[in-house]
Amino acid sequence: MTLRVRELAALGDVEPARWDALHDGRNPFLHHAFLEGLERHGCLRAEWGWSPRHLTLWDGDALVAAAPGYLKTNSHGEFVFDHAWAQAYARHGLDYFPKWLFAVPYSPVTGPRLLARDDAGRRALLAAMVARLGEQDLSSAHVNFHTDAEDALFDGEWLARIDVQYHWHNRDGWADFDGFLAAMDHKHRKNIRQERARVRRSGIGFRRVHGDEASEADLDAIHRFYVQTFREYGNAPALTRDFIGYIAREIPRNLLIILAMNDDQPVAGALCLRGADTLYGRYWGSDTQLPGLHFETCYYQGIDYCLEQGLARFEPGAQGEHKLARGFLPAIVHSRHRIADPRFQEALHDWCADEARAVQRYAANLARHSPFRAPS
Numbered sequence: 001m002t003l004r005v006r007e008l009a010a011l012g013d014v015e016p017a018r019w020d021a022l023h024d025g026r027n028p029f030l031h032h033a034f035l036e037g038l039e040r041h042g043c044l045r046a047e048w049g050w051s052p053r054h055l056t057l058w059d060g061d062a063l064v065a066a067a068p069g070y071l072k073t074n075s076h077g078e079f080v081f082d083h084a085w086a087q088a089y090a091r092h093g094l095d096y097f098p099k100w101l102f103a104v105p106y107s108p109v110t111g112p113r114l115l116a117r118d119d120a121g122r123r124a125l126l127a128a129m130v131a132r133l134g135e136q137d138l139s140s141a142h143v144n145f146h147t148d149a150e151d152a153l154f155d156g157e158w159l160a161r162i163d164v165q166y167h168w169h170n171r172d173g174w175a176d177f178d179g180f181l182a183a184m185d186h187k188h189r190k191n192i193r194q195e196r197a198r199v200r201r202s203g204i205g206f207r208r209v210h211g212d213e214a215s216e217a218d219l220d221a222i223h224r225f226y227v228q229t230f231r232e233y234g235n236a237p238a239l240t241r242d243f244i245g246y247i248a249r250e251i252p253r254n255l256l257i258i259l260a261m262n263d264d265q266p267v268a269g270a271l272c273l274r275g276a277d278t279l280y281g282r283y284w285g286s287d288t289q290l291p292g293l294h295f296e297t298c299y300y301q302g303i304d305y306c307l308e309q310g311l312a313r314f315e316p317g318a319q320g321e322h323k324l325a326r327g328f329l330p331a332i333v334h335s336r337h338r339i340a341d342p343r344f345q346e347a348l349h350d351w352c353a354d355e356a357r358a359v360q361r362y363a364a365n366l367a368r369h370s371p372f373r374a375p376s
Helices: 016-020 032-040 083-091 119-135 177-182 186-201 216-232 241-250 293-309 321-326 342-367
Strands: 004-008 050-052 054-059 062-067 069-072 099-102 140-146 159-169 205-210 255-262 265-274 278-286 313-315 329-339
Touching (some): 016 062, 032 241, 054 119, 099 119, 119 329, 159 321, 159 342, 186 293, 216 278, 255 293, 278 293
Antiparallel strands (some): 004 054, 050 069, 069 099, 140 329
């Protein structure tokens, strides 16, 4: 079968049903509505370093494979850090940017990146990436936060990198939060109970609403909290209020908003996305400084939701060793990188191998500090 390669500057050029037929729908970040909504509602801009360039493969008029892709003129919003690579290029008088990124913008969550019905289609996507990289003035191609199953499809010319995140798993089939706590050692169990009790004594209550249950005021509040947090850290907030409203309408049951309420007024909130078996925590913000409020809003309310809904996993976002003490264990995440210049490809191969060994040692050390009781 001869496939035709097309690069798309807008996901709106593909019908939603065609795109969504290429994945199983379990990961909300791959939905056409989510990815196209980022473009439609001003979250991706060339001046911010994001220009959509999606790779698609066609058999006649049939879309048979695709990868969400973006030309990047910086490394912001990717969560796989390659600033040292860009600096090395600059020291040699070469341009690292633009590069071609295959990922979900602003979202360090693992999920399929090579969307196809079989491995042949996925391998064809990788071959097309490499071929196009050789034809265009691009330094590199990057596939971030792909799945373990996809990792086996990359050949040795794709540099492998790993990192550590912290994920919660309902490993013992806990029925409720008390069951989860019972699996912990006394120290960590006591600390979590004290944190939760402190928030309750403050008079704070919580509402959890999906997109189709959220009022306009709820959507206003969660966007305000998101913007506030980004500005407090000196970062530009990329997600627009229109985008939040759009996904609330288009994928309502995938959107979860957790609001901390005081006297019927929201004082903090967390924005999450829900998949088939996983909750993904994304953003949070607060109007008040209350000990334990962050942990309750971003972690414990999410764990409660997973237990109530029968979800197996909770991924609360990148980084944060403090998550370990609250039941989120270290998990390895993956990325792959194809460098066009063979000199840099060779030099970075050893760099990535050294990094991987360091990450594995770090993860092993973290695992030794698990808050859970050792099996009897």
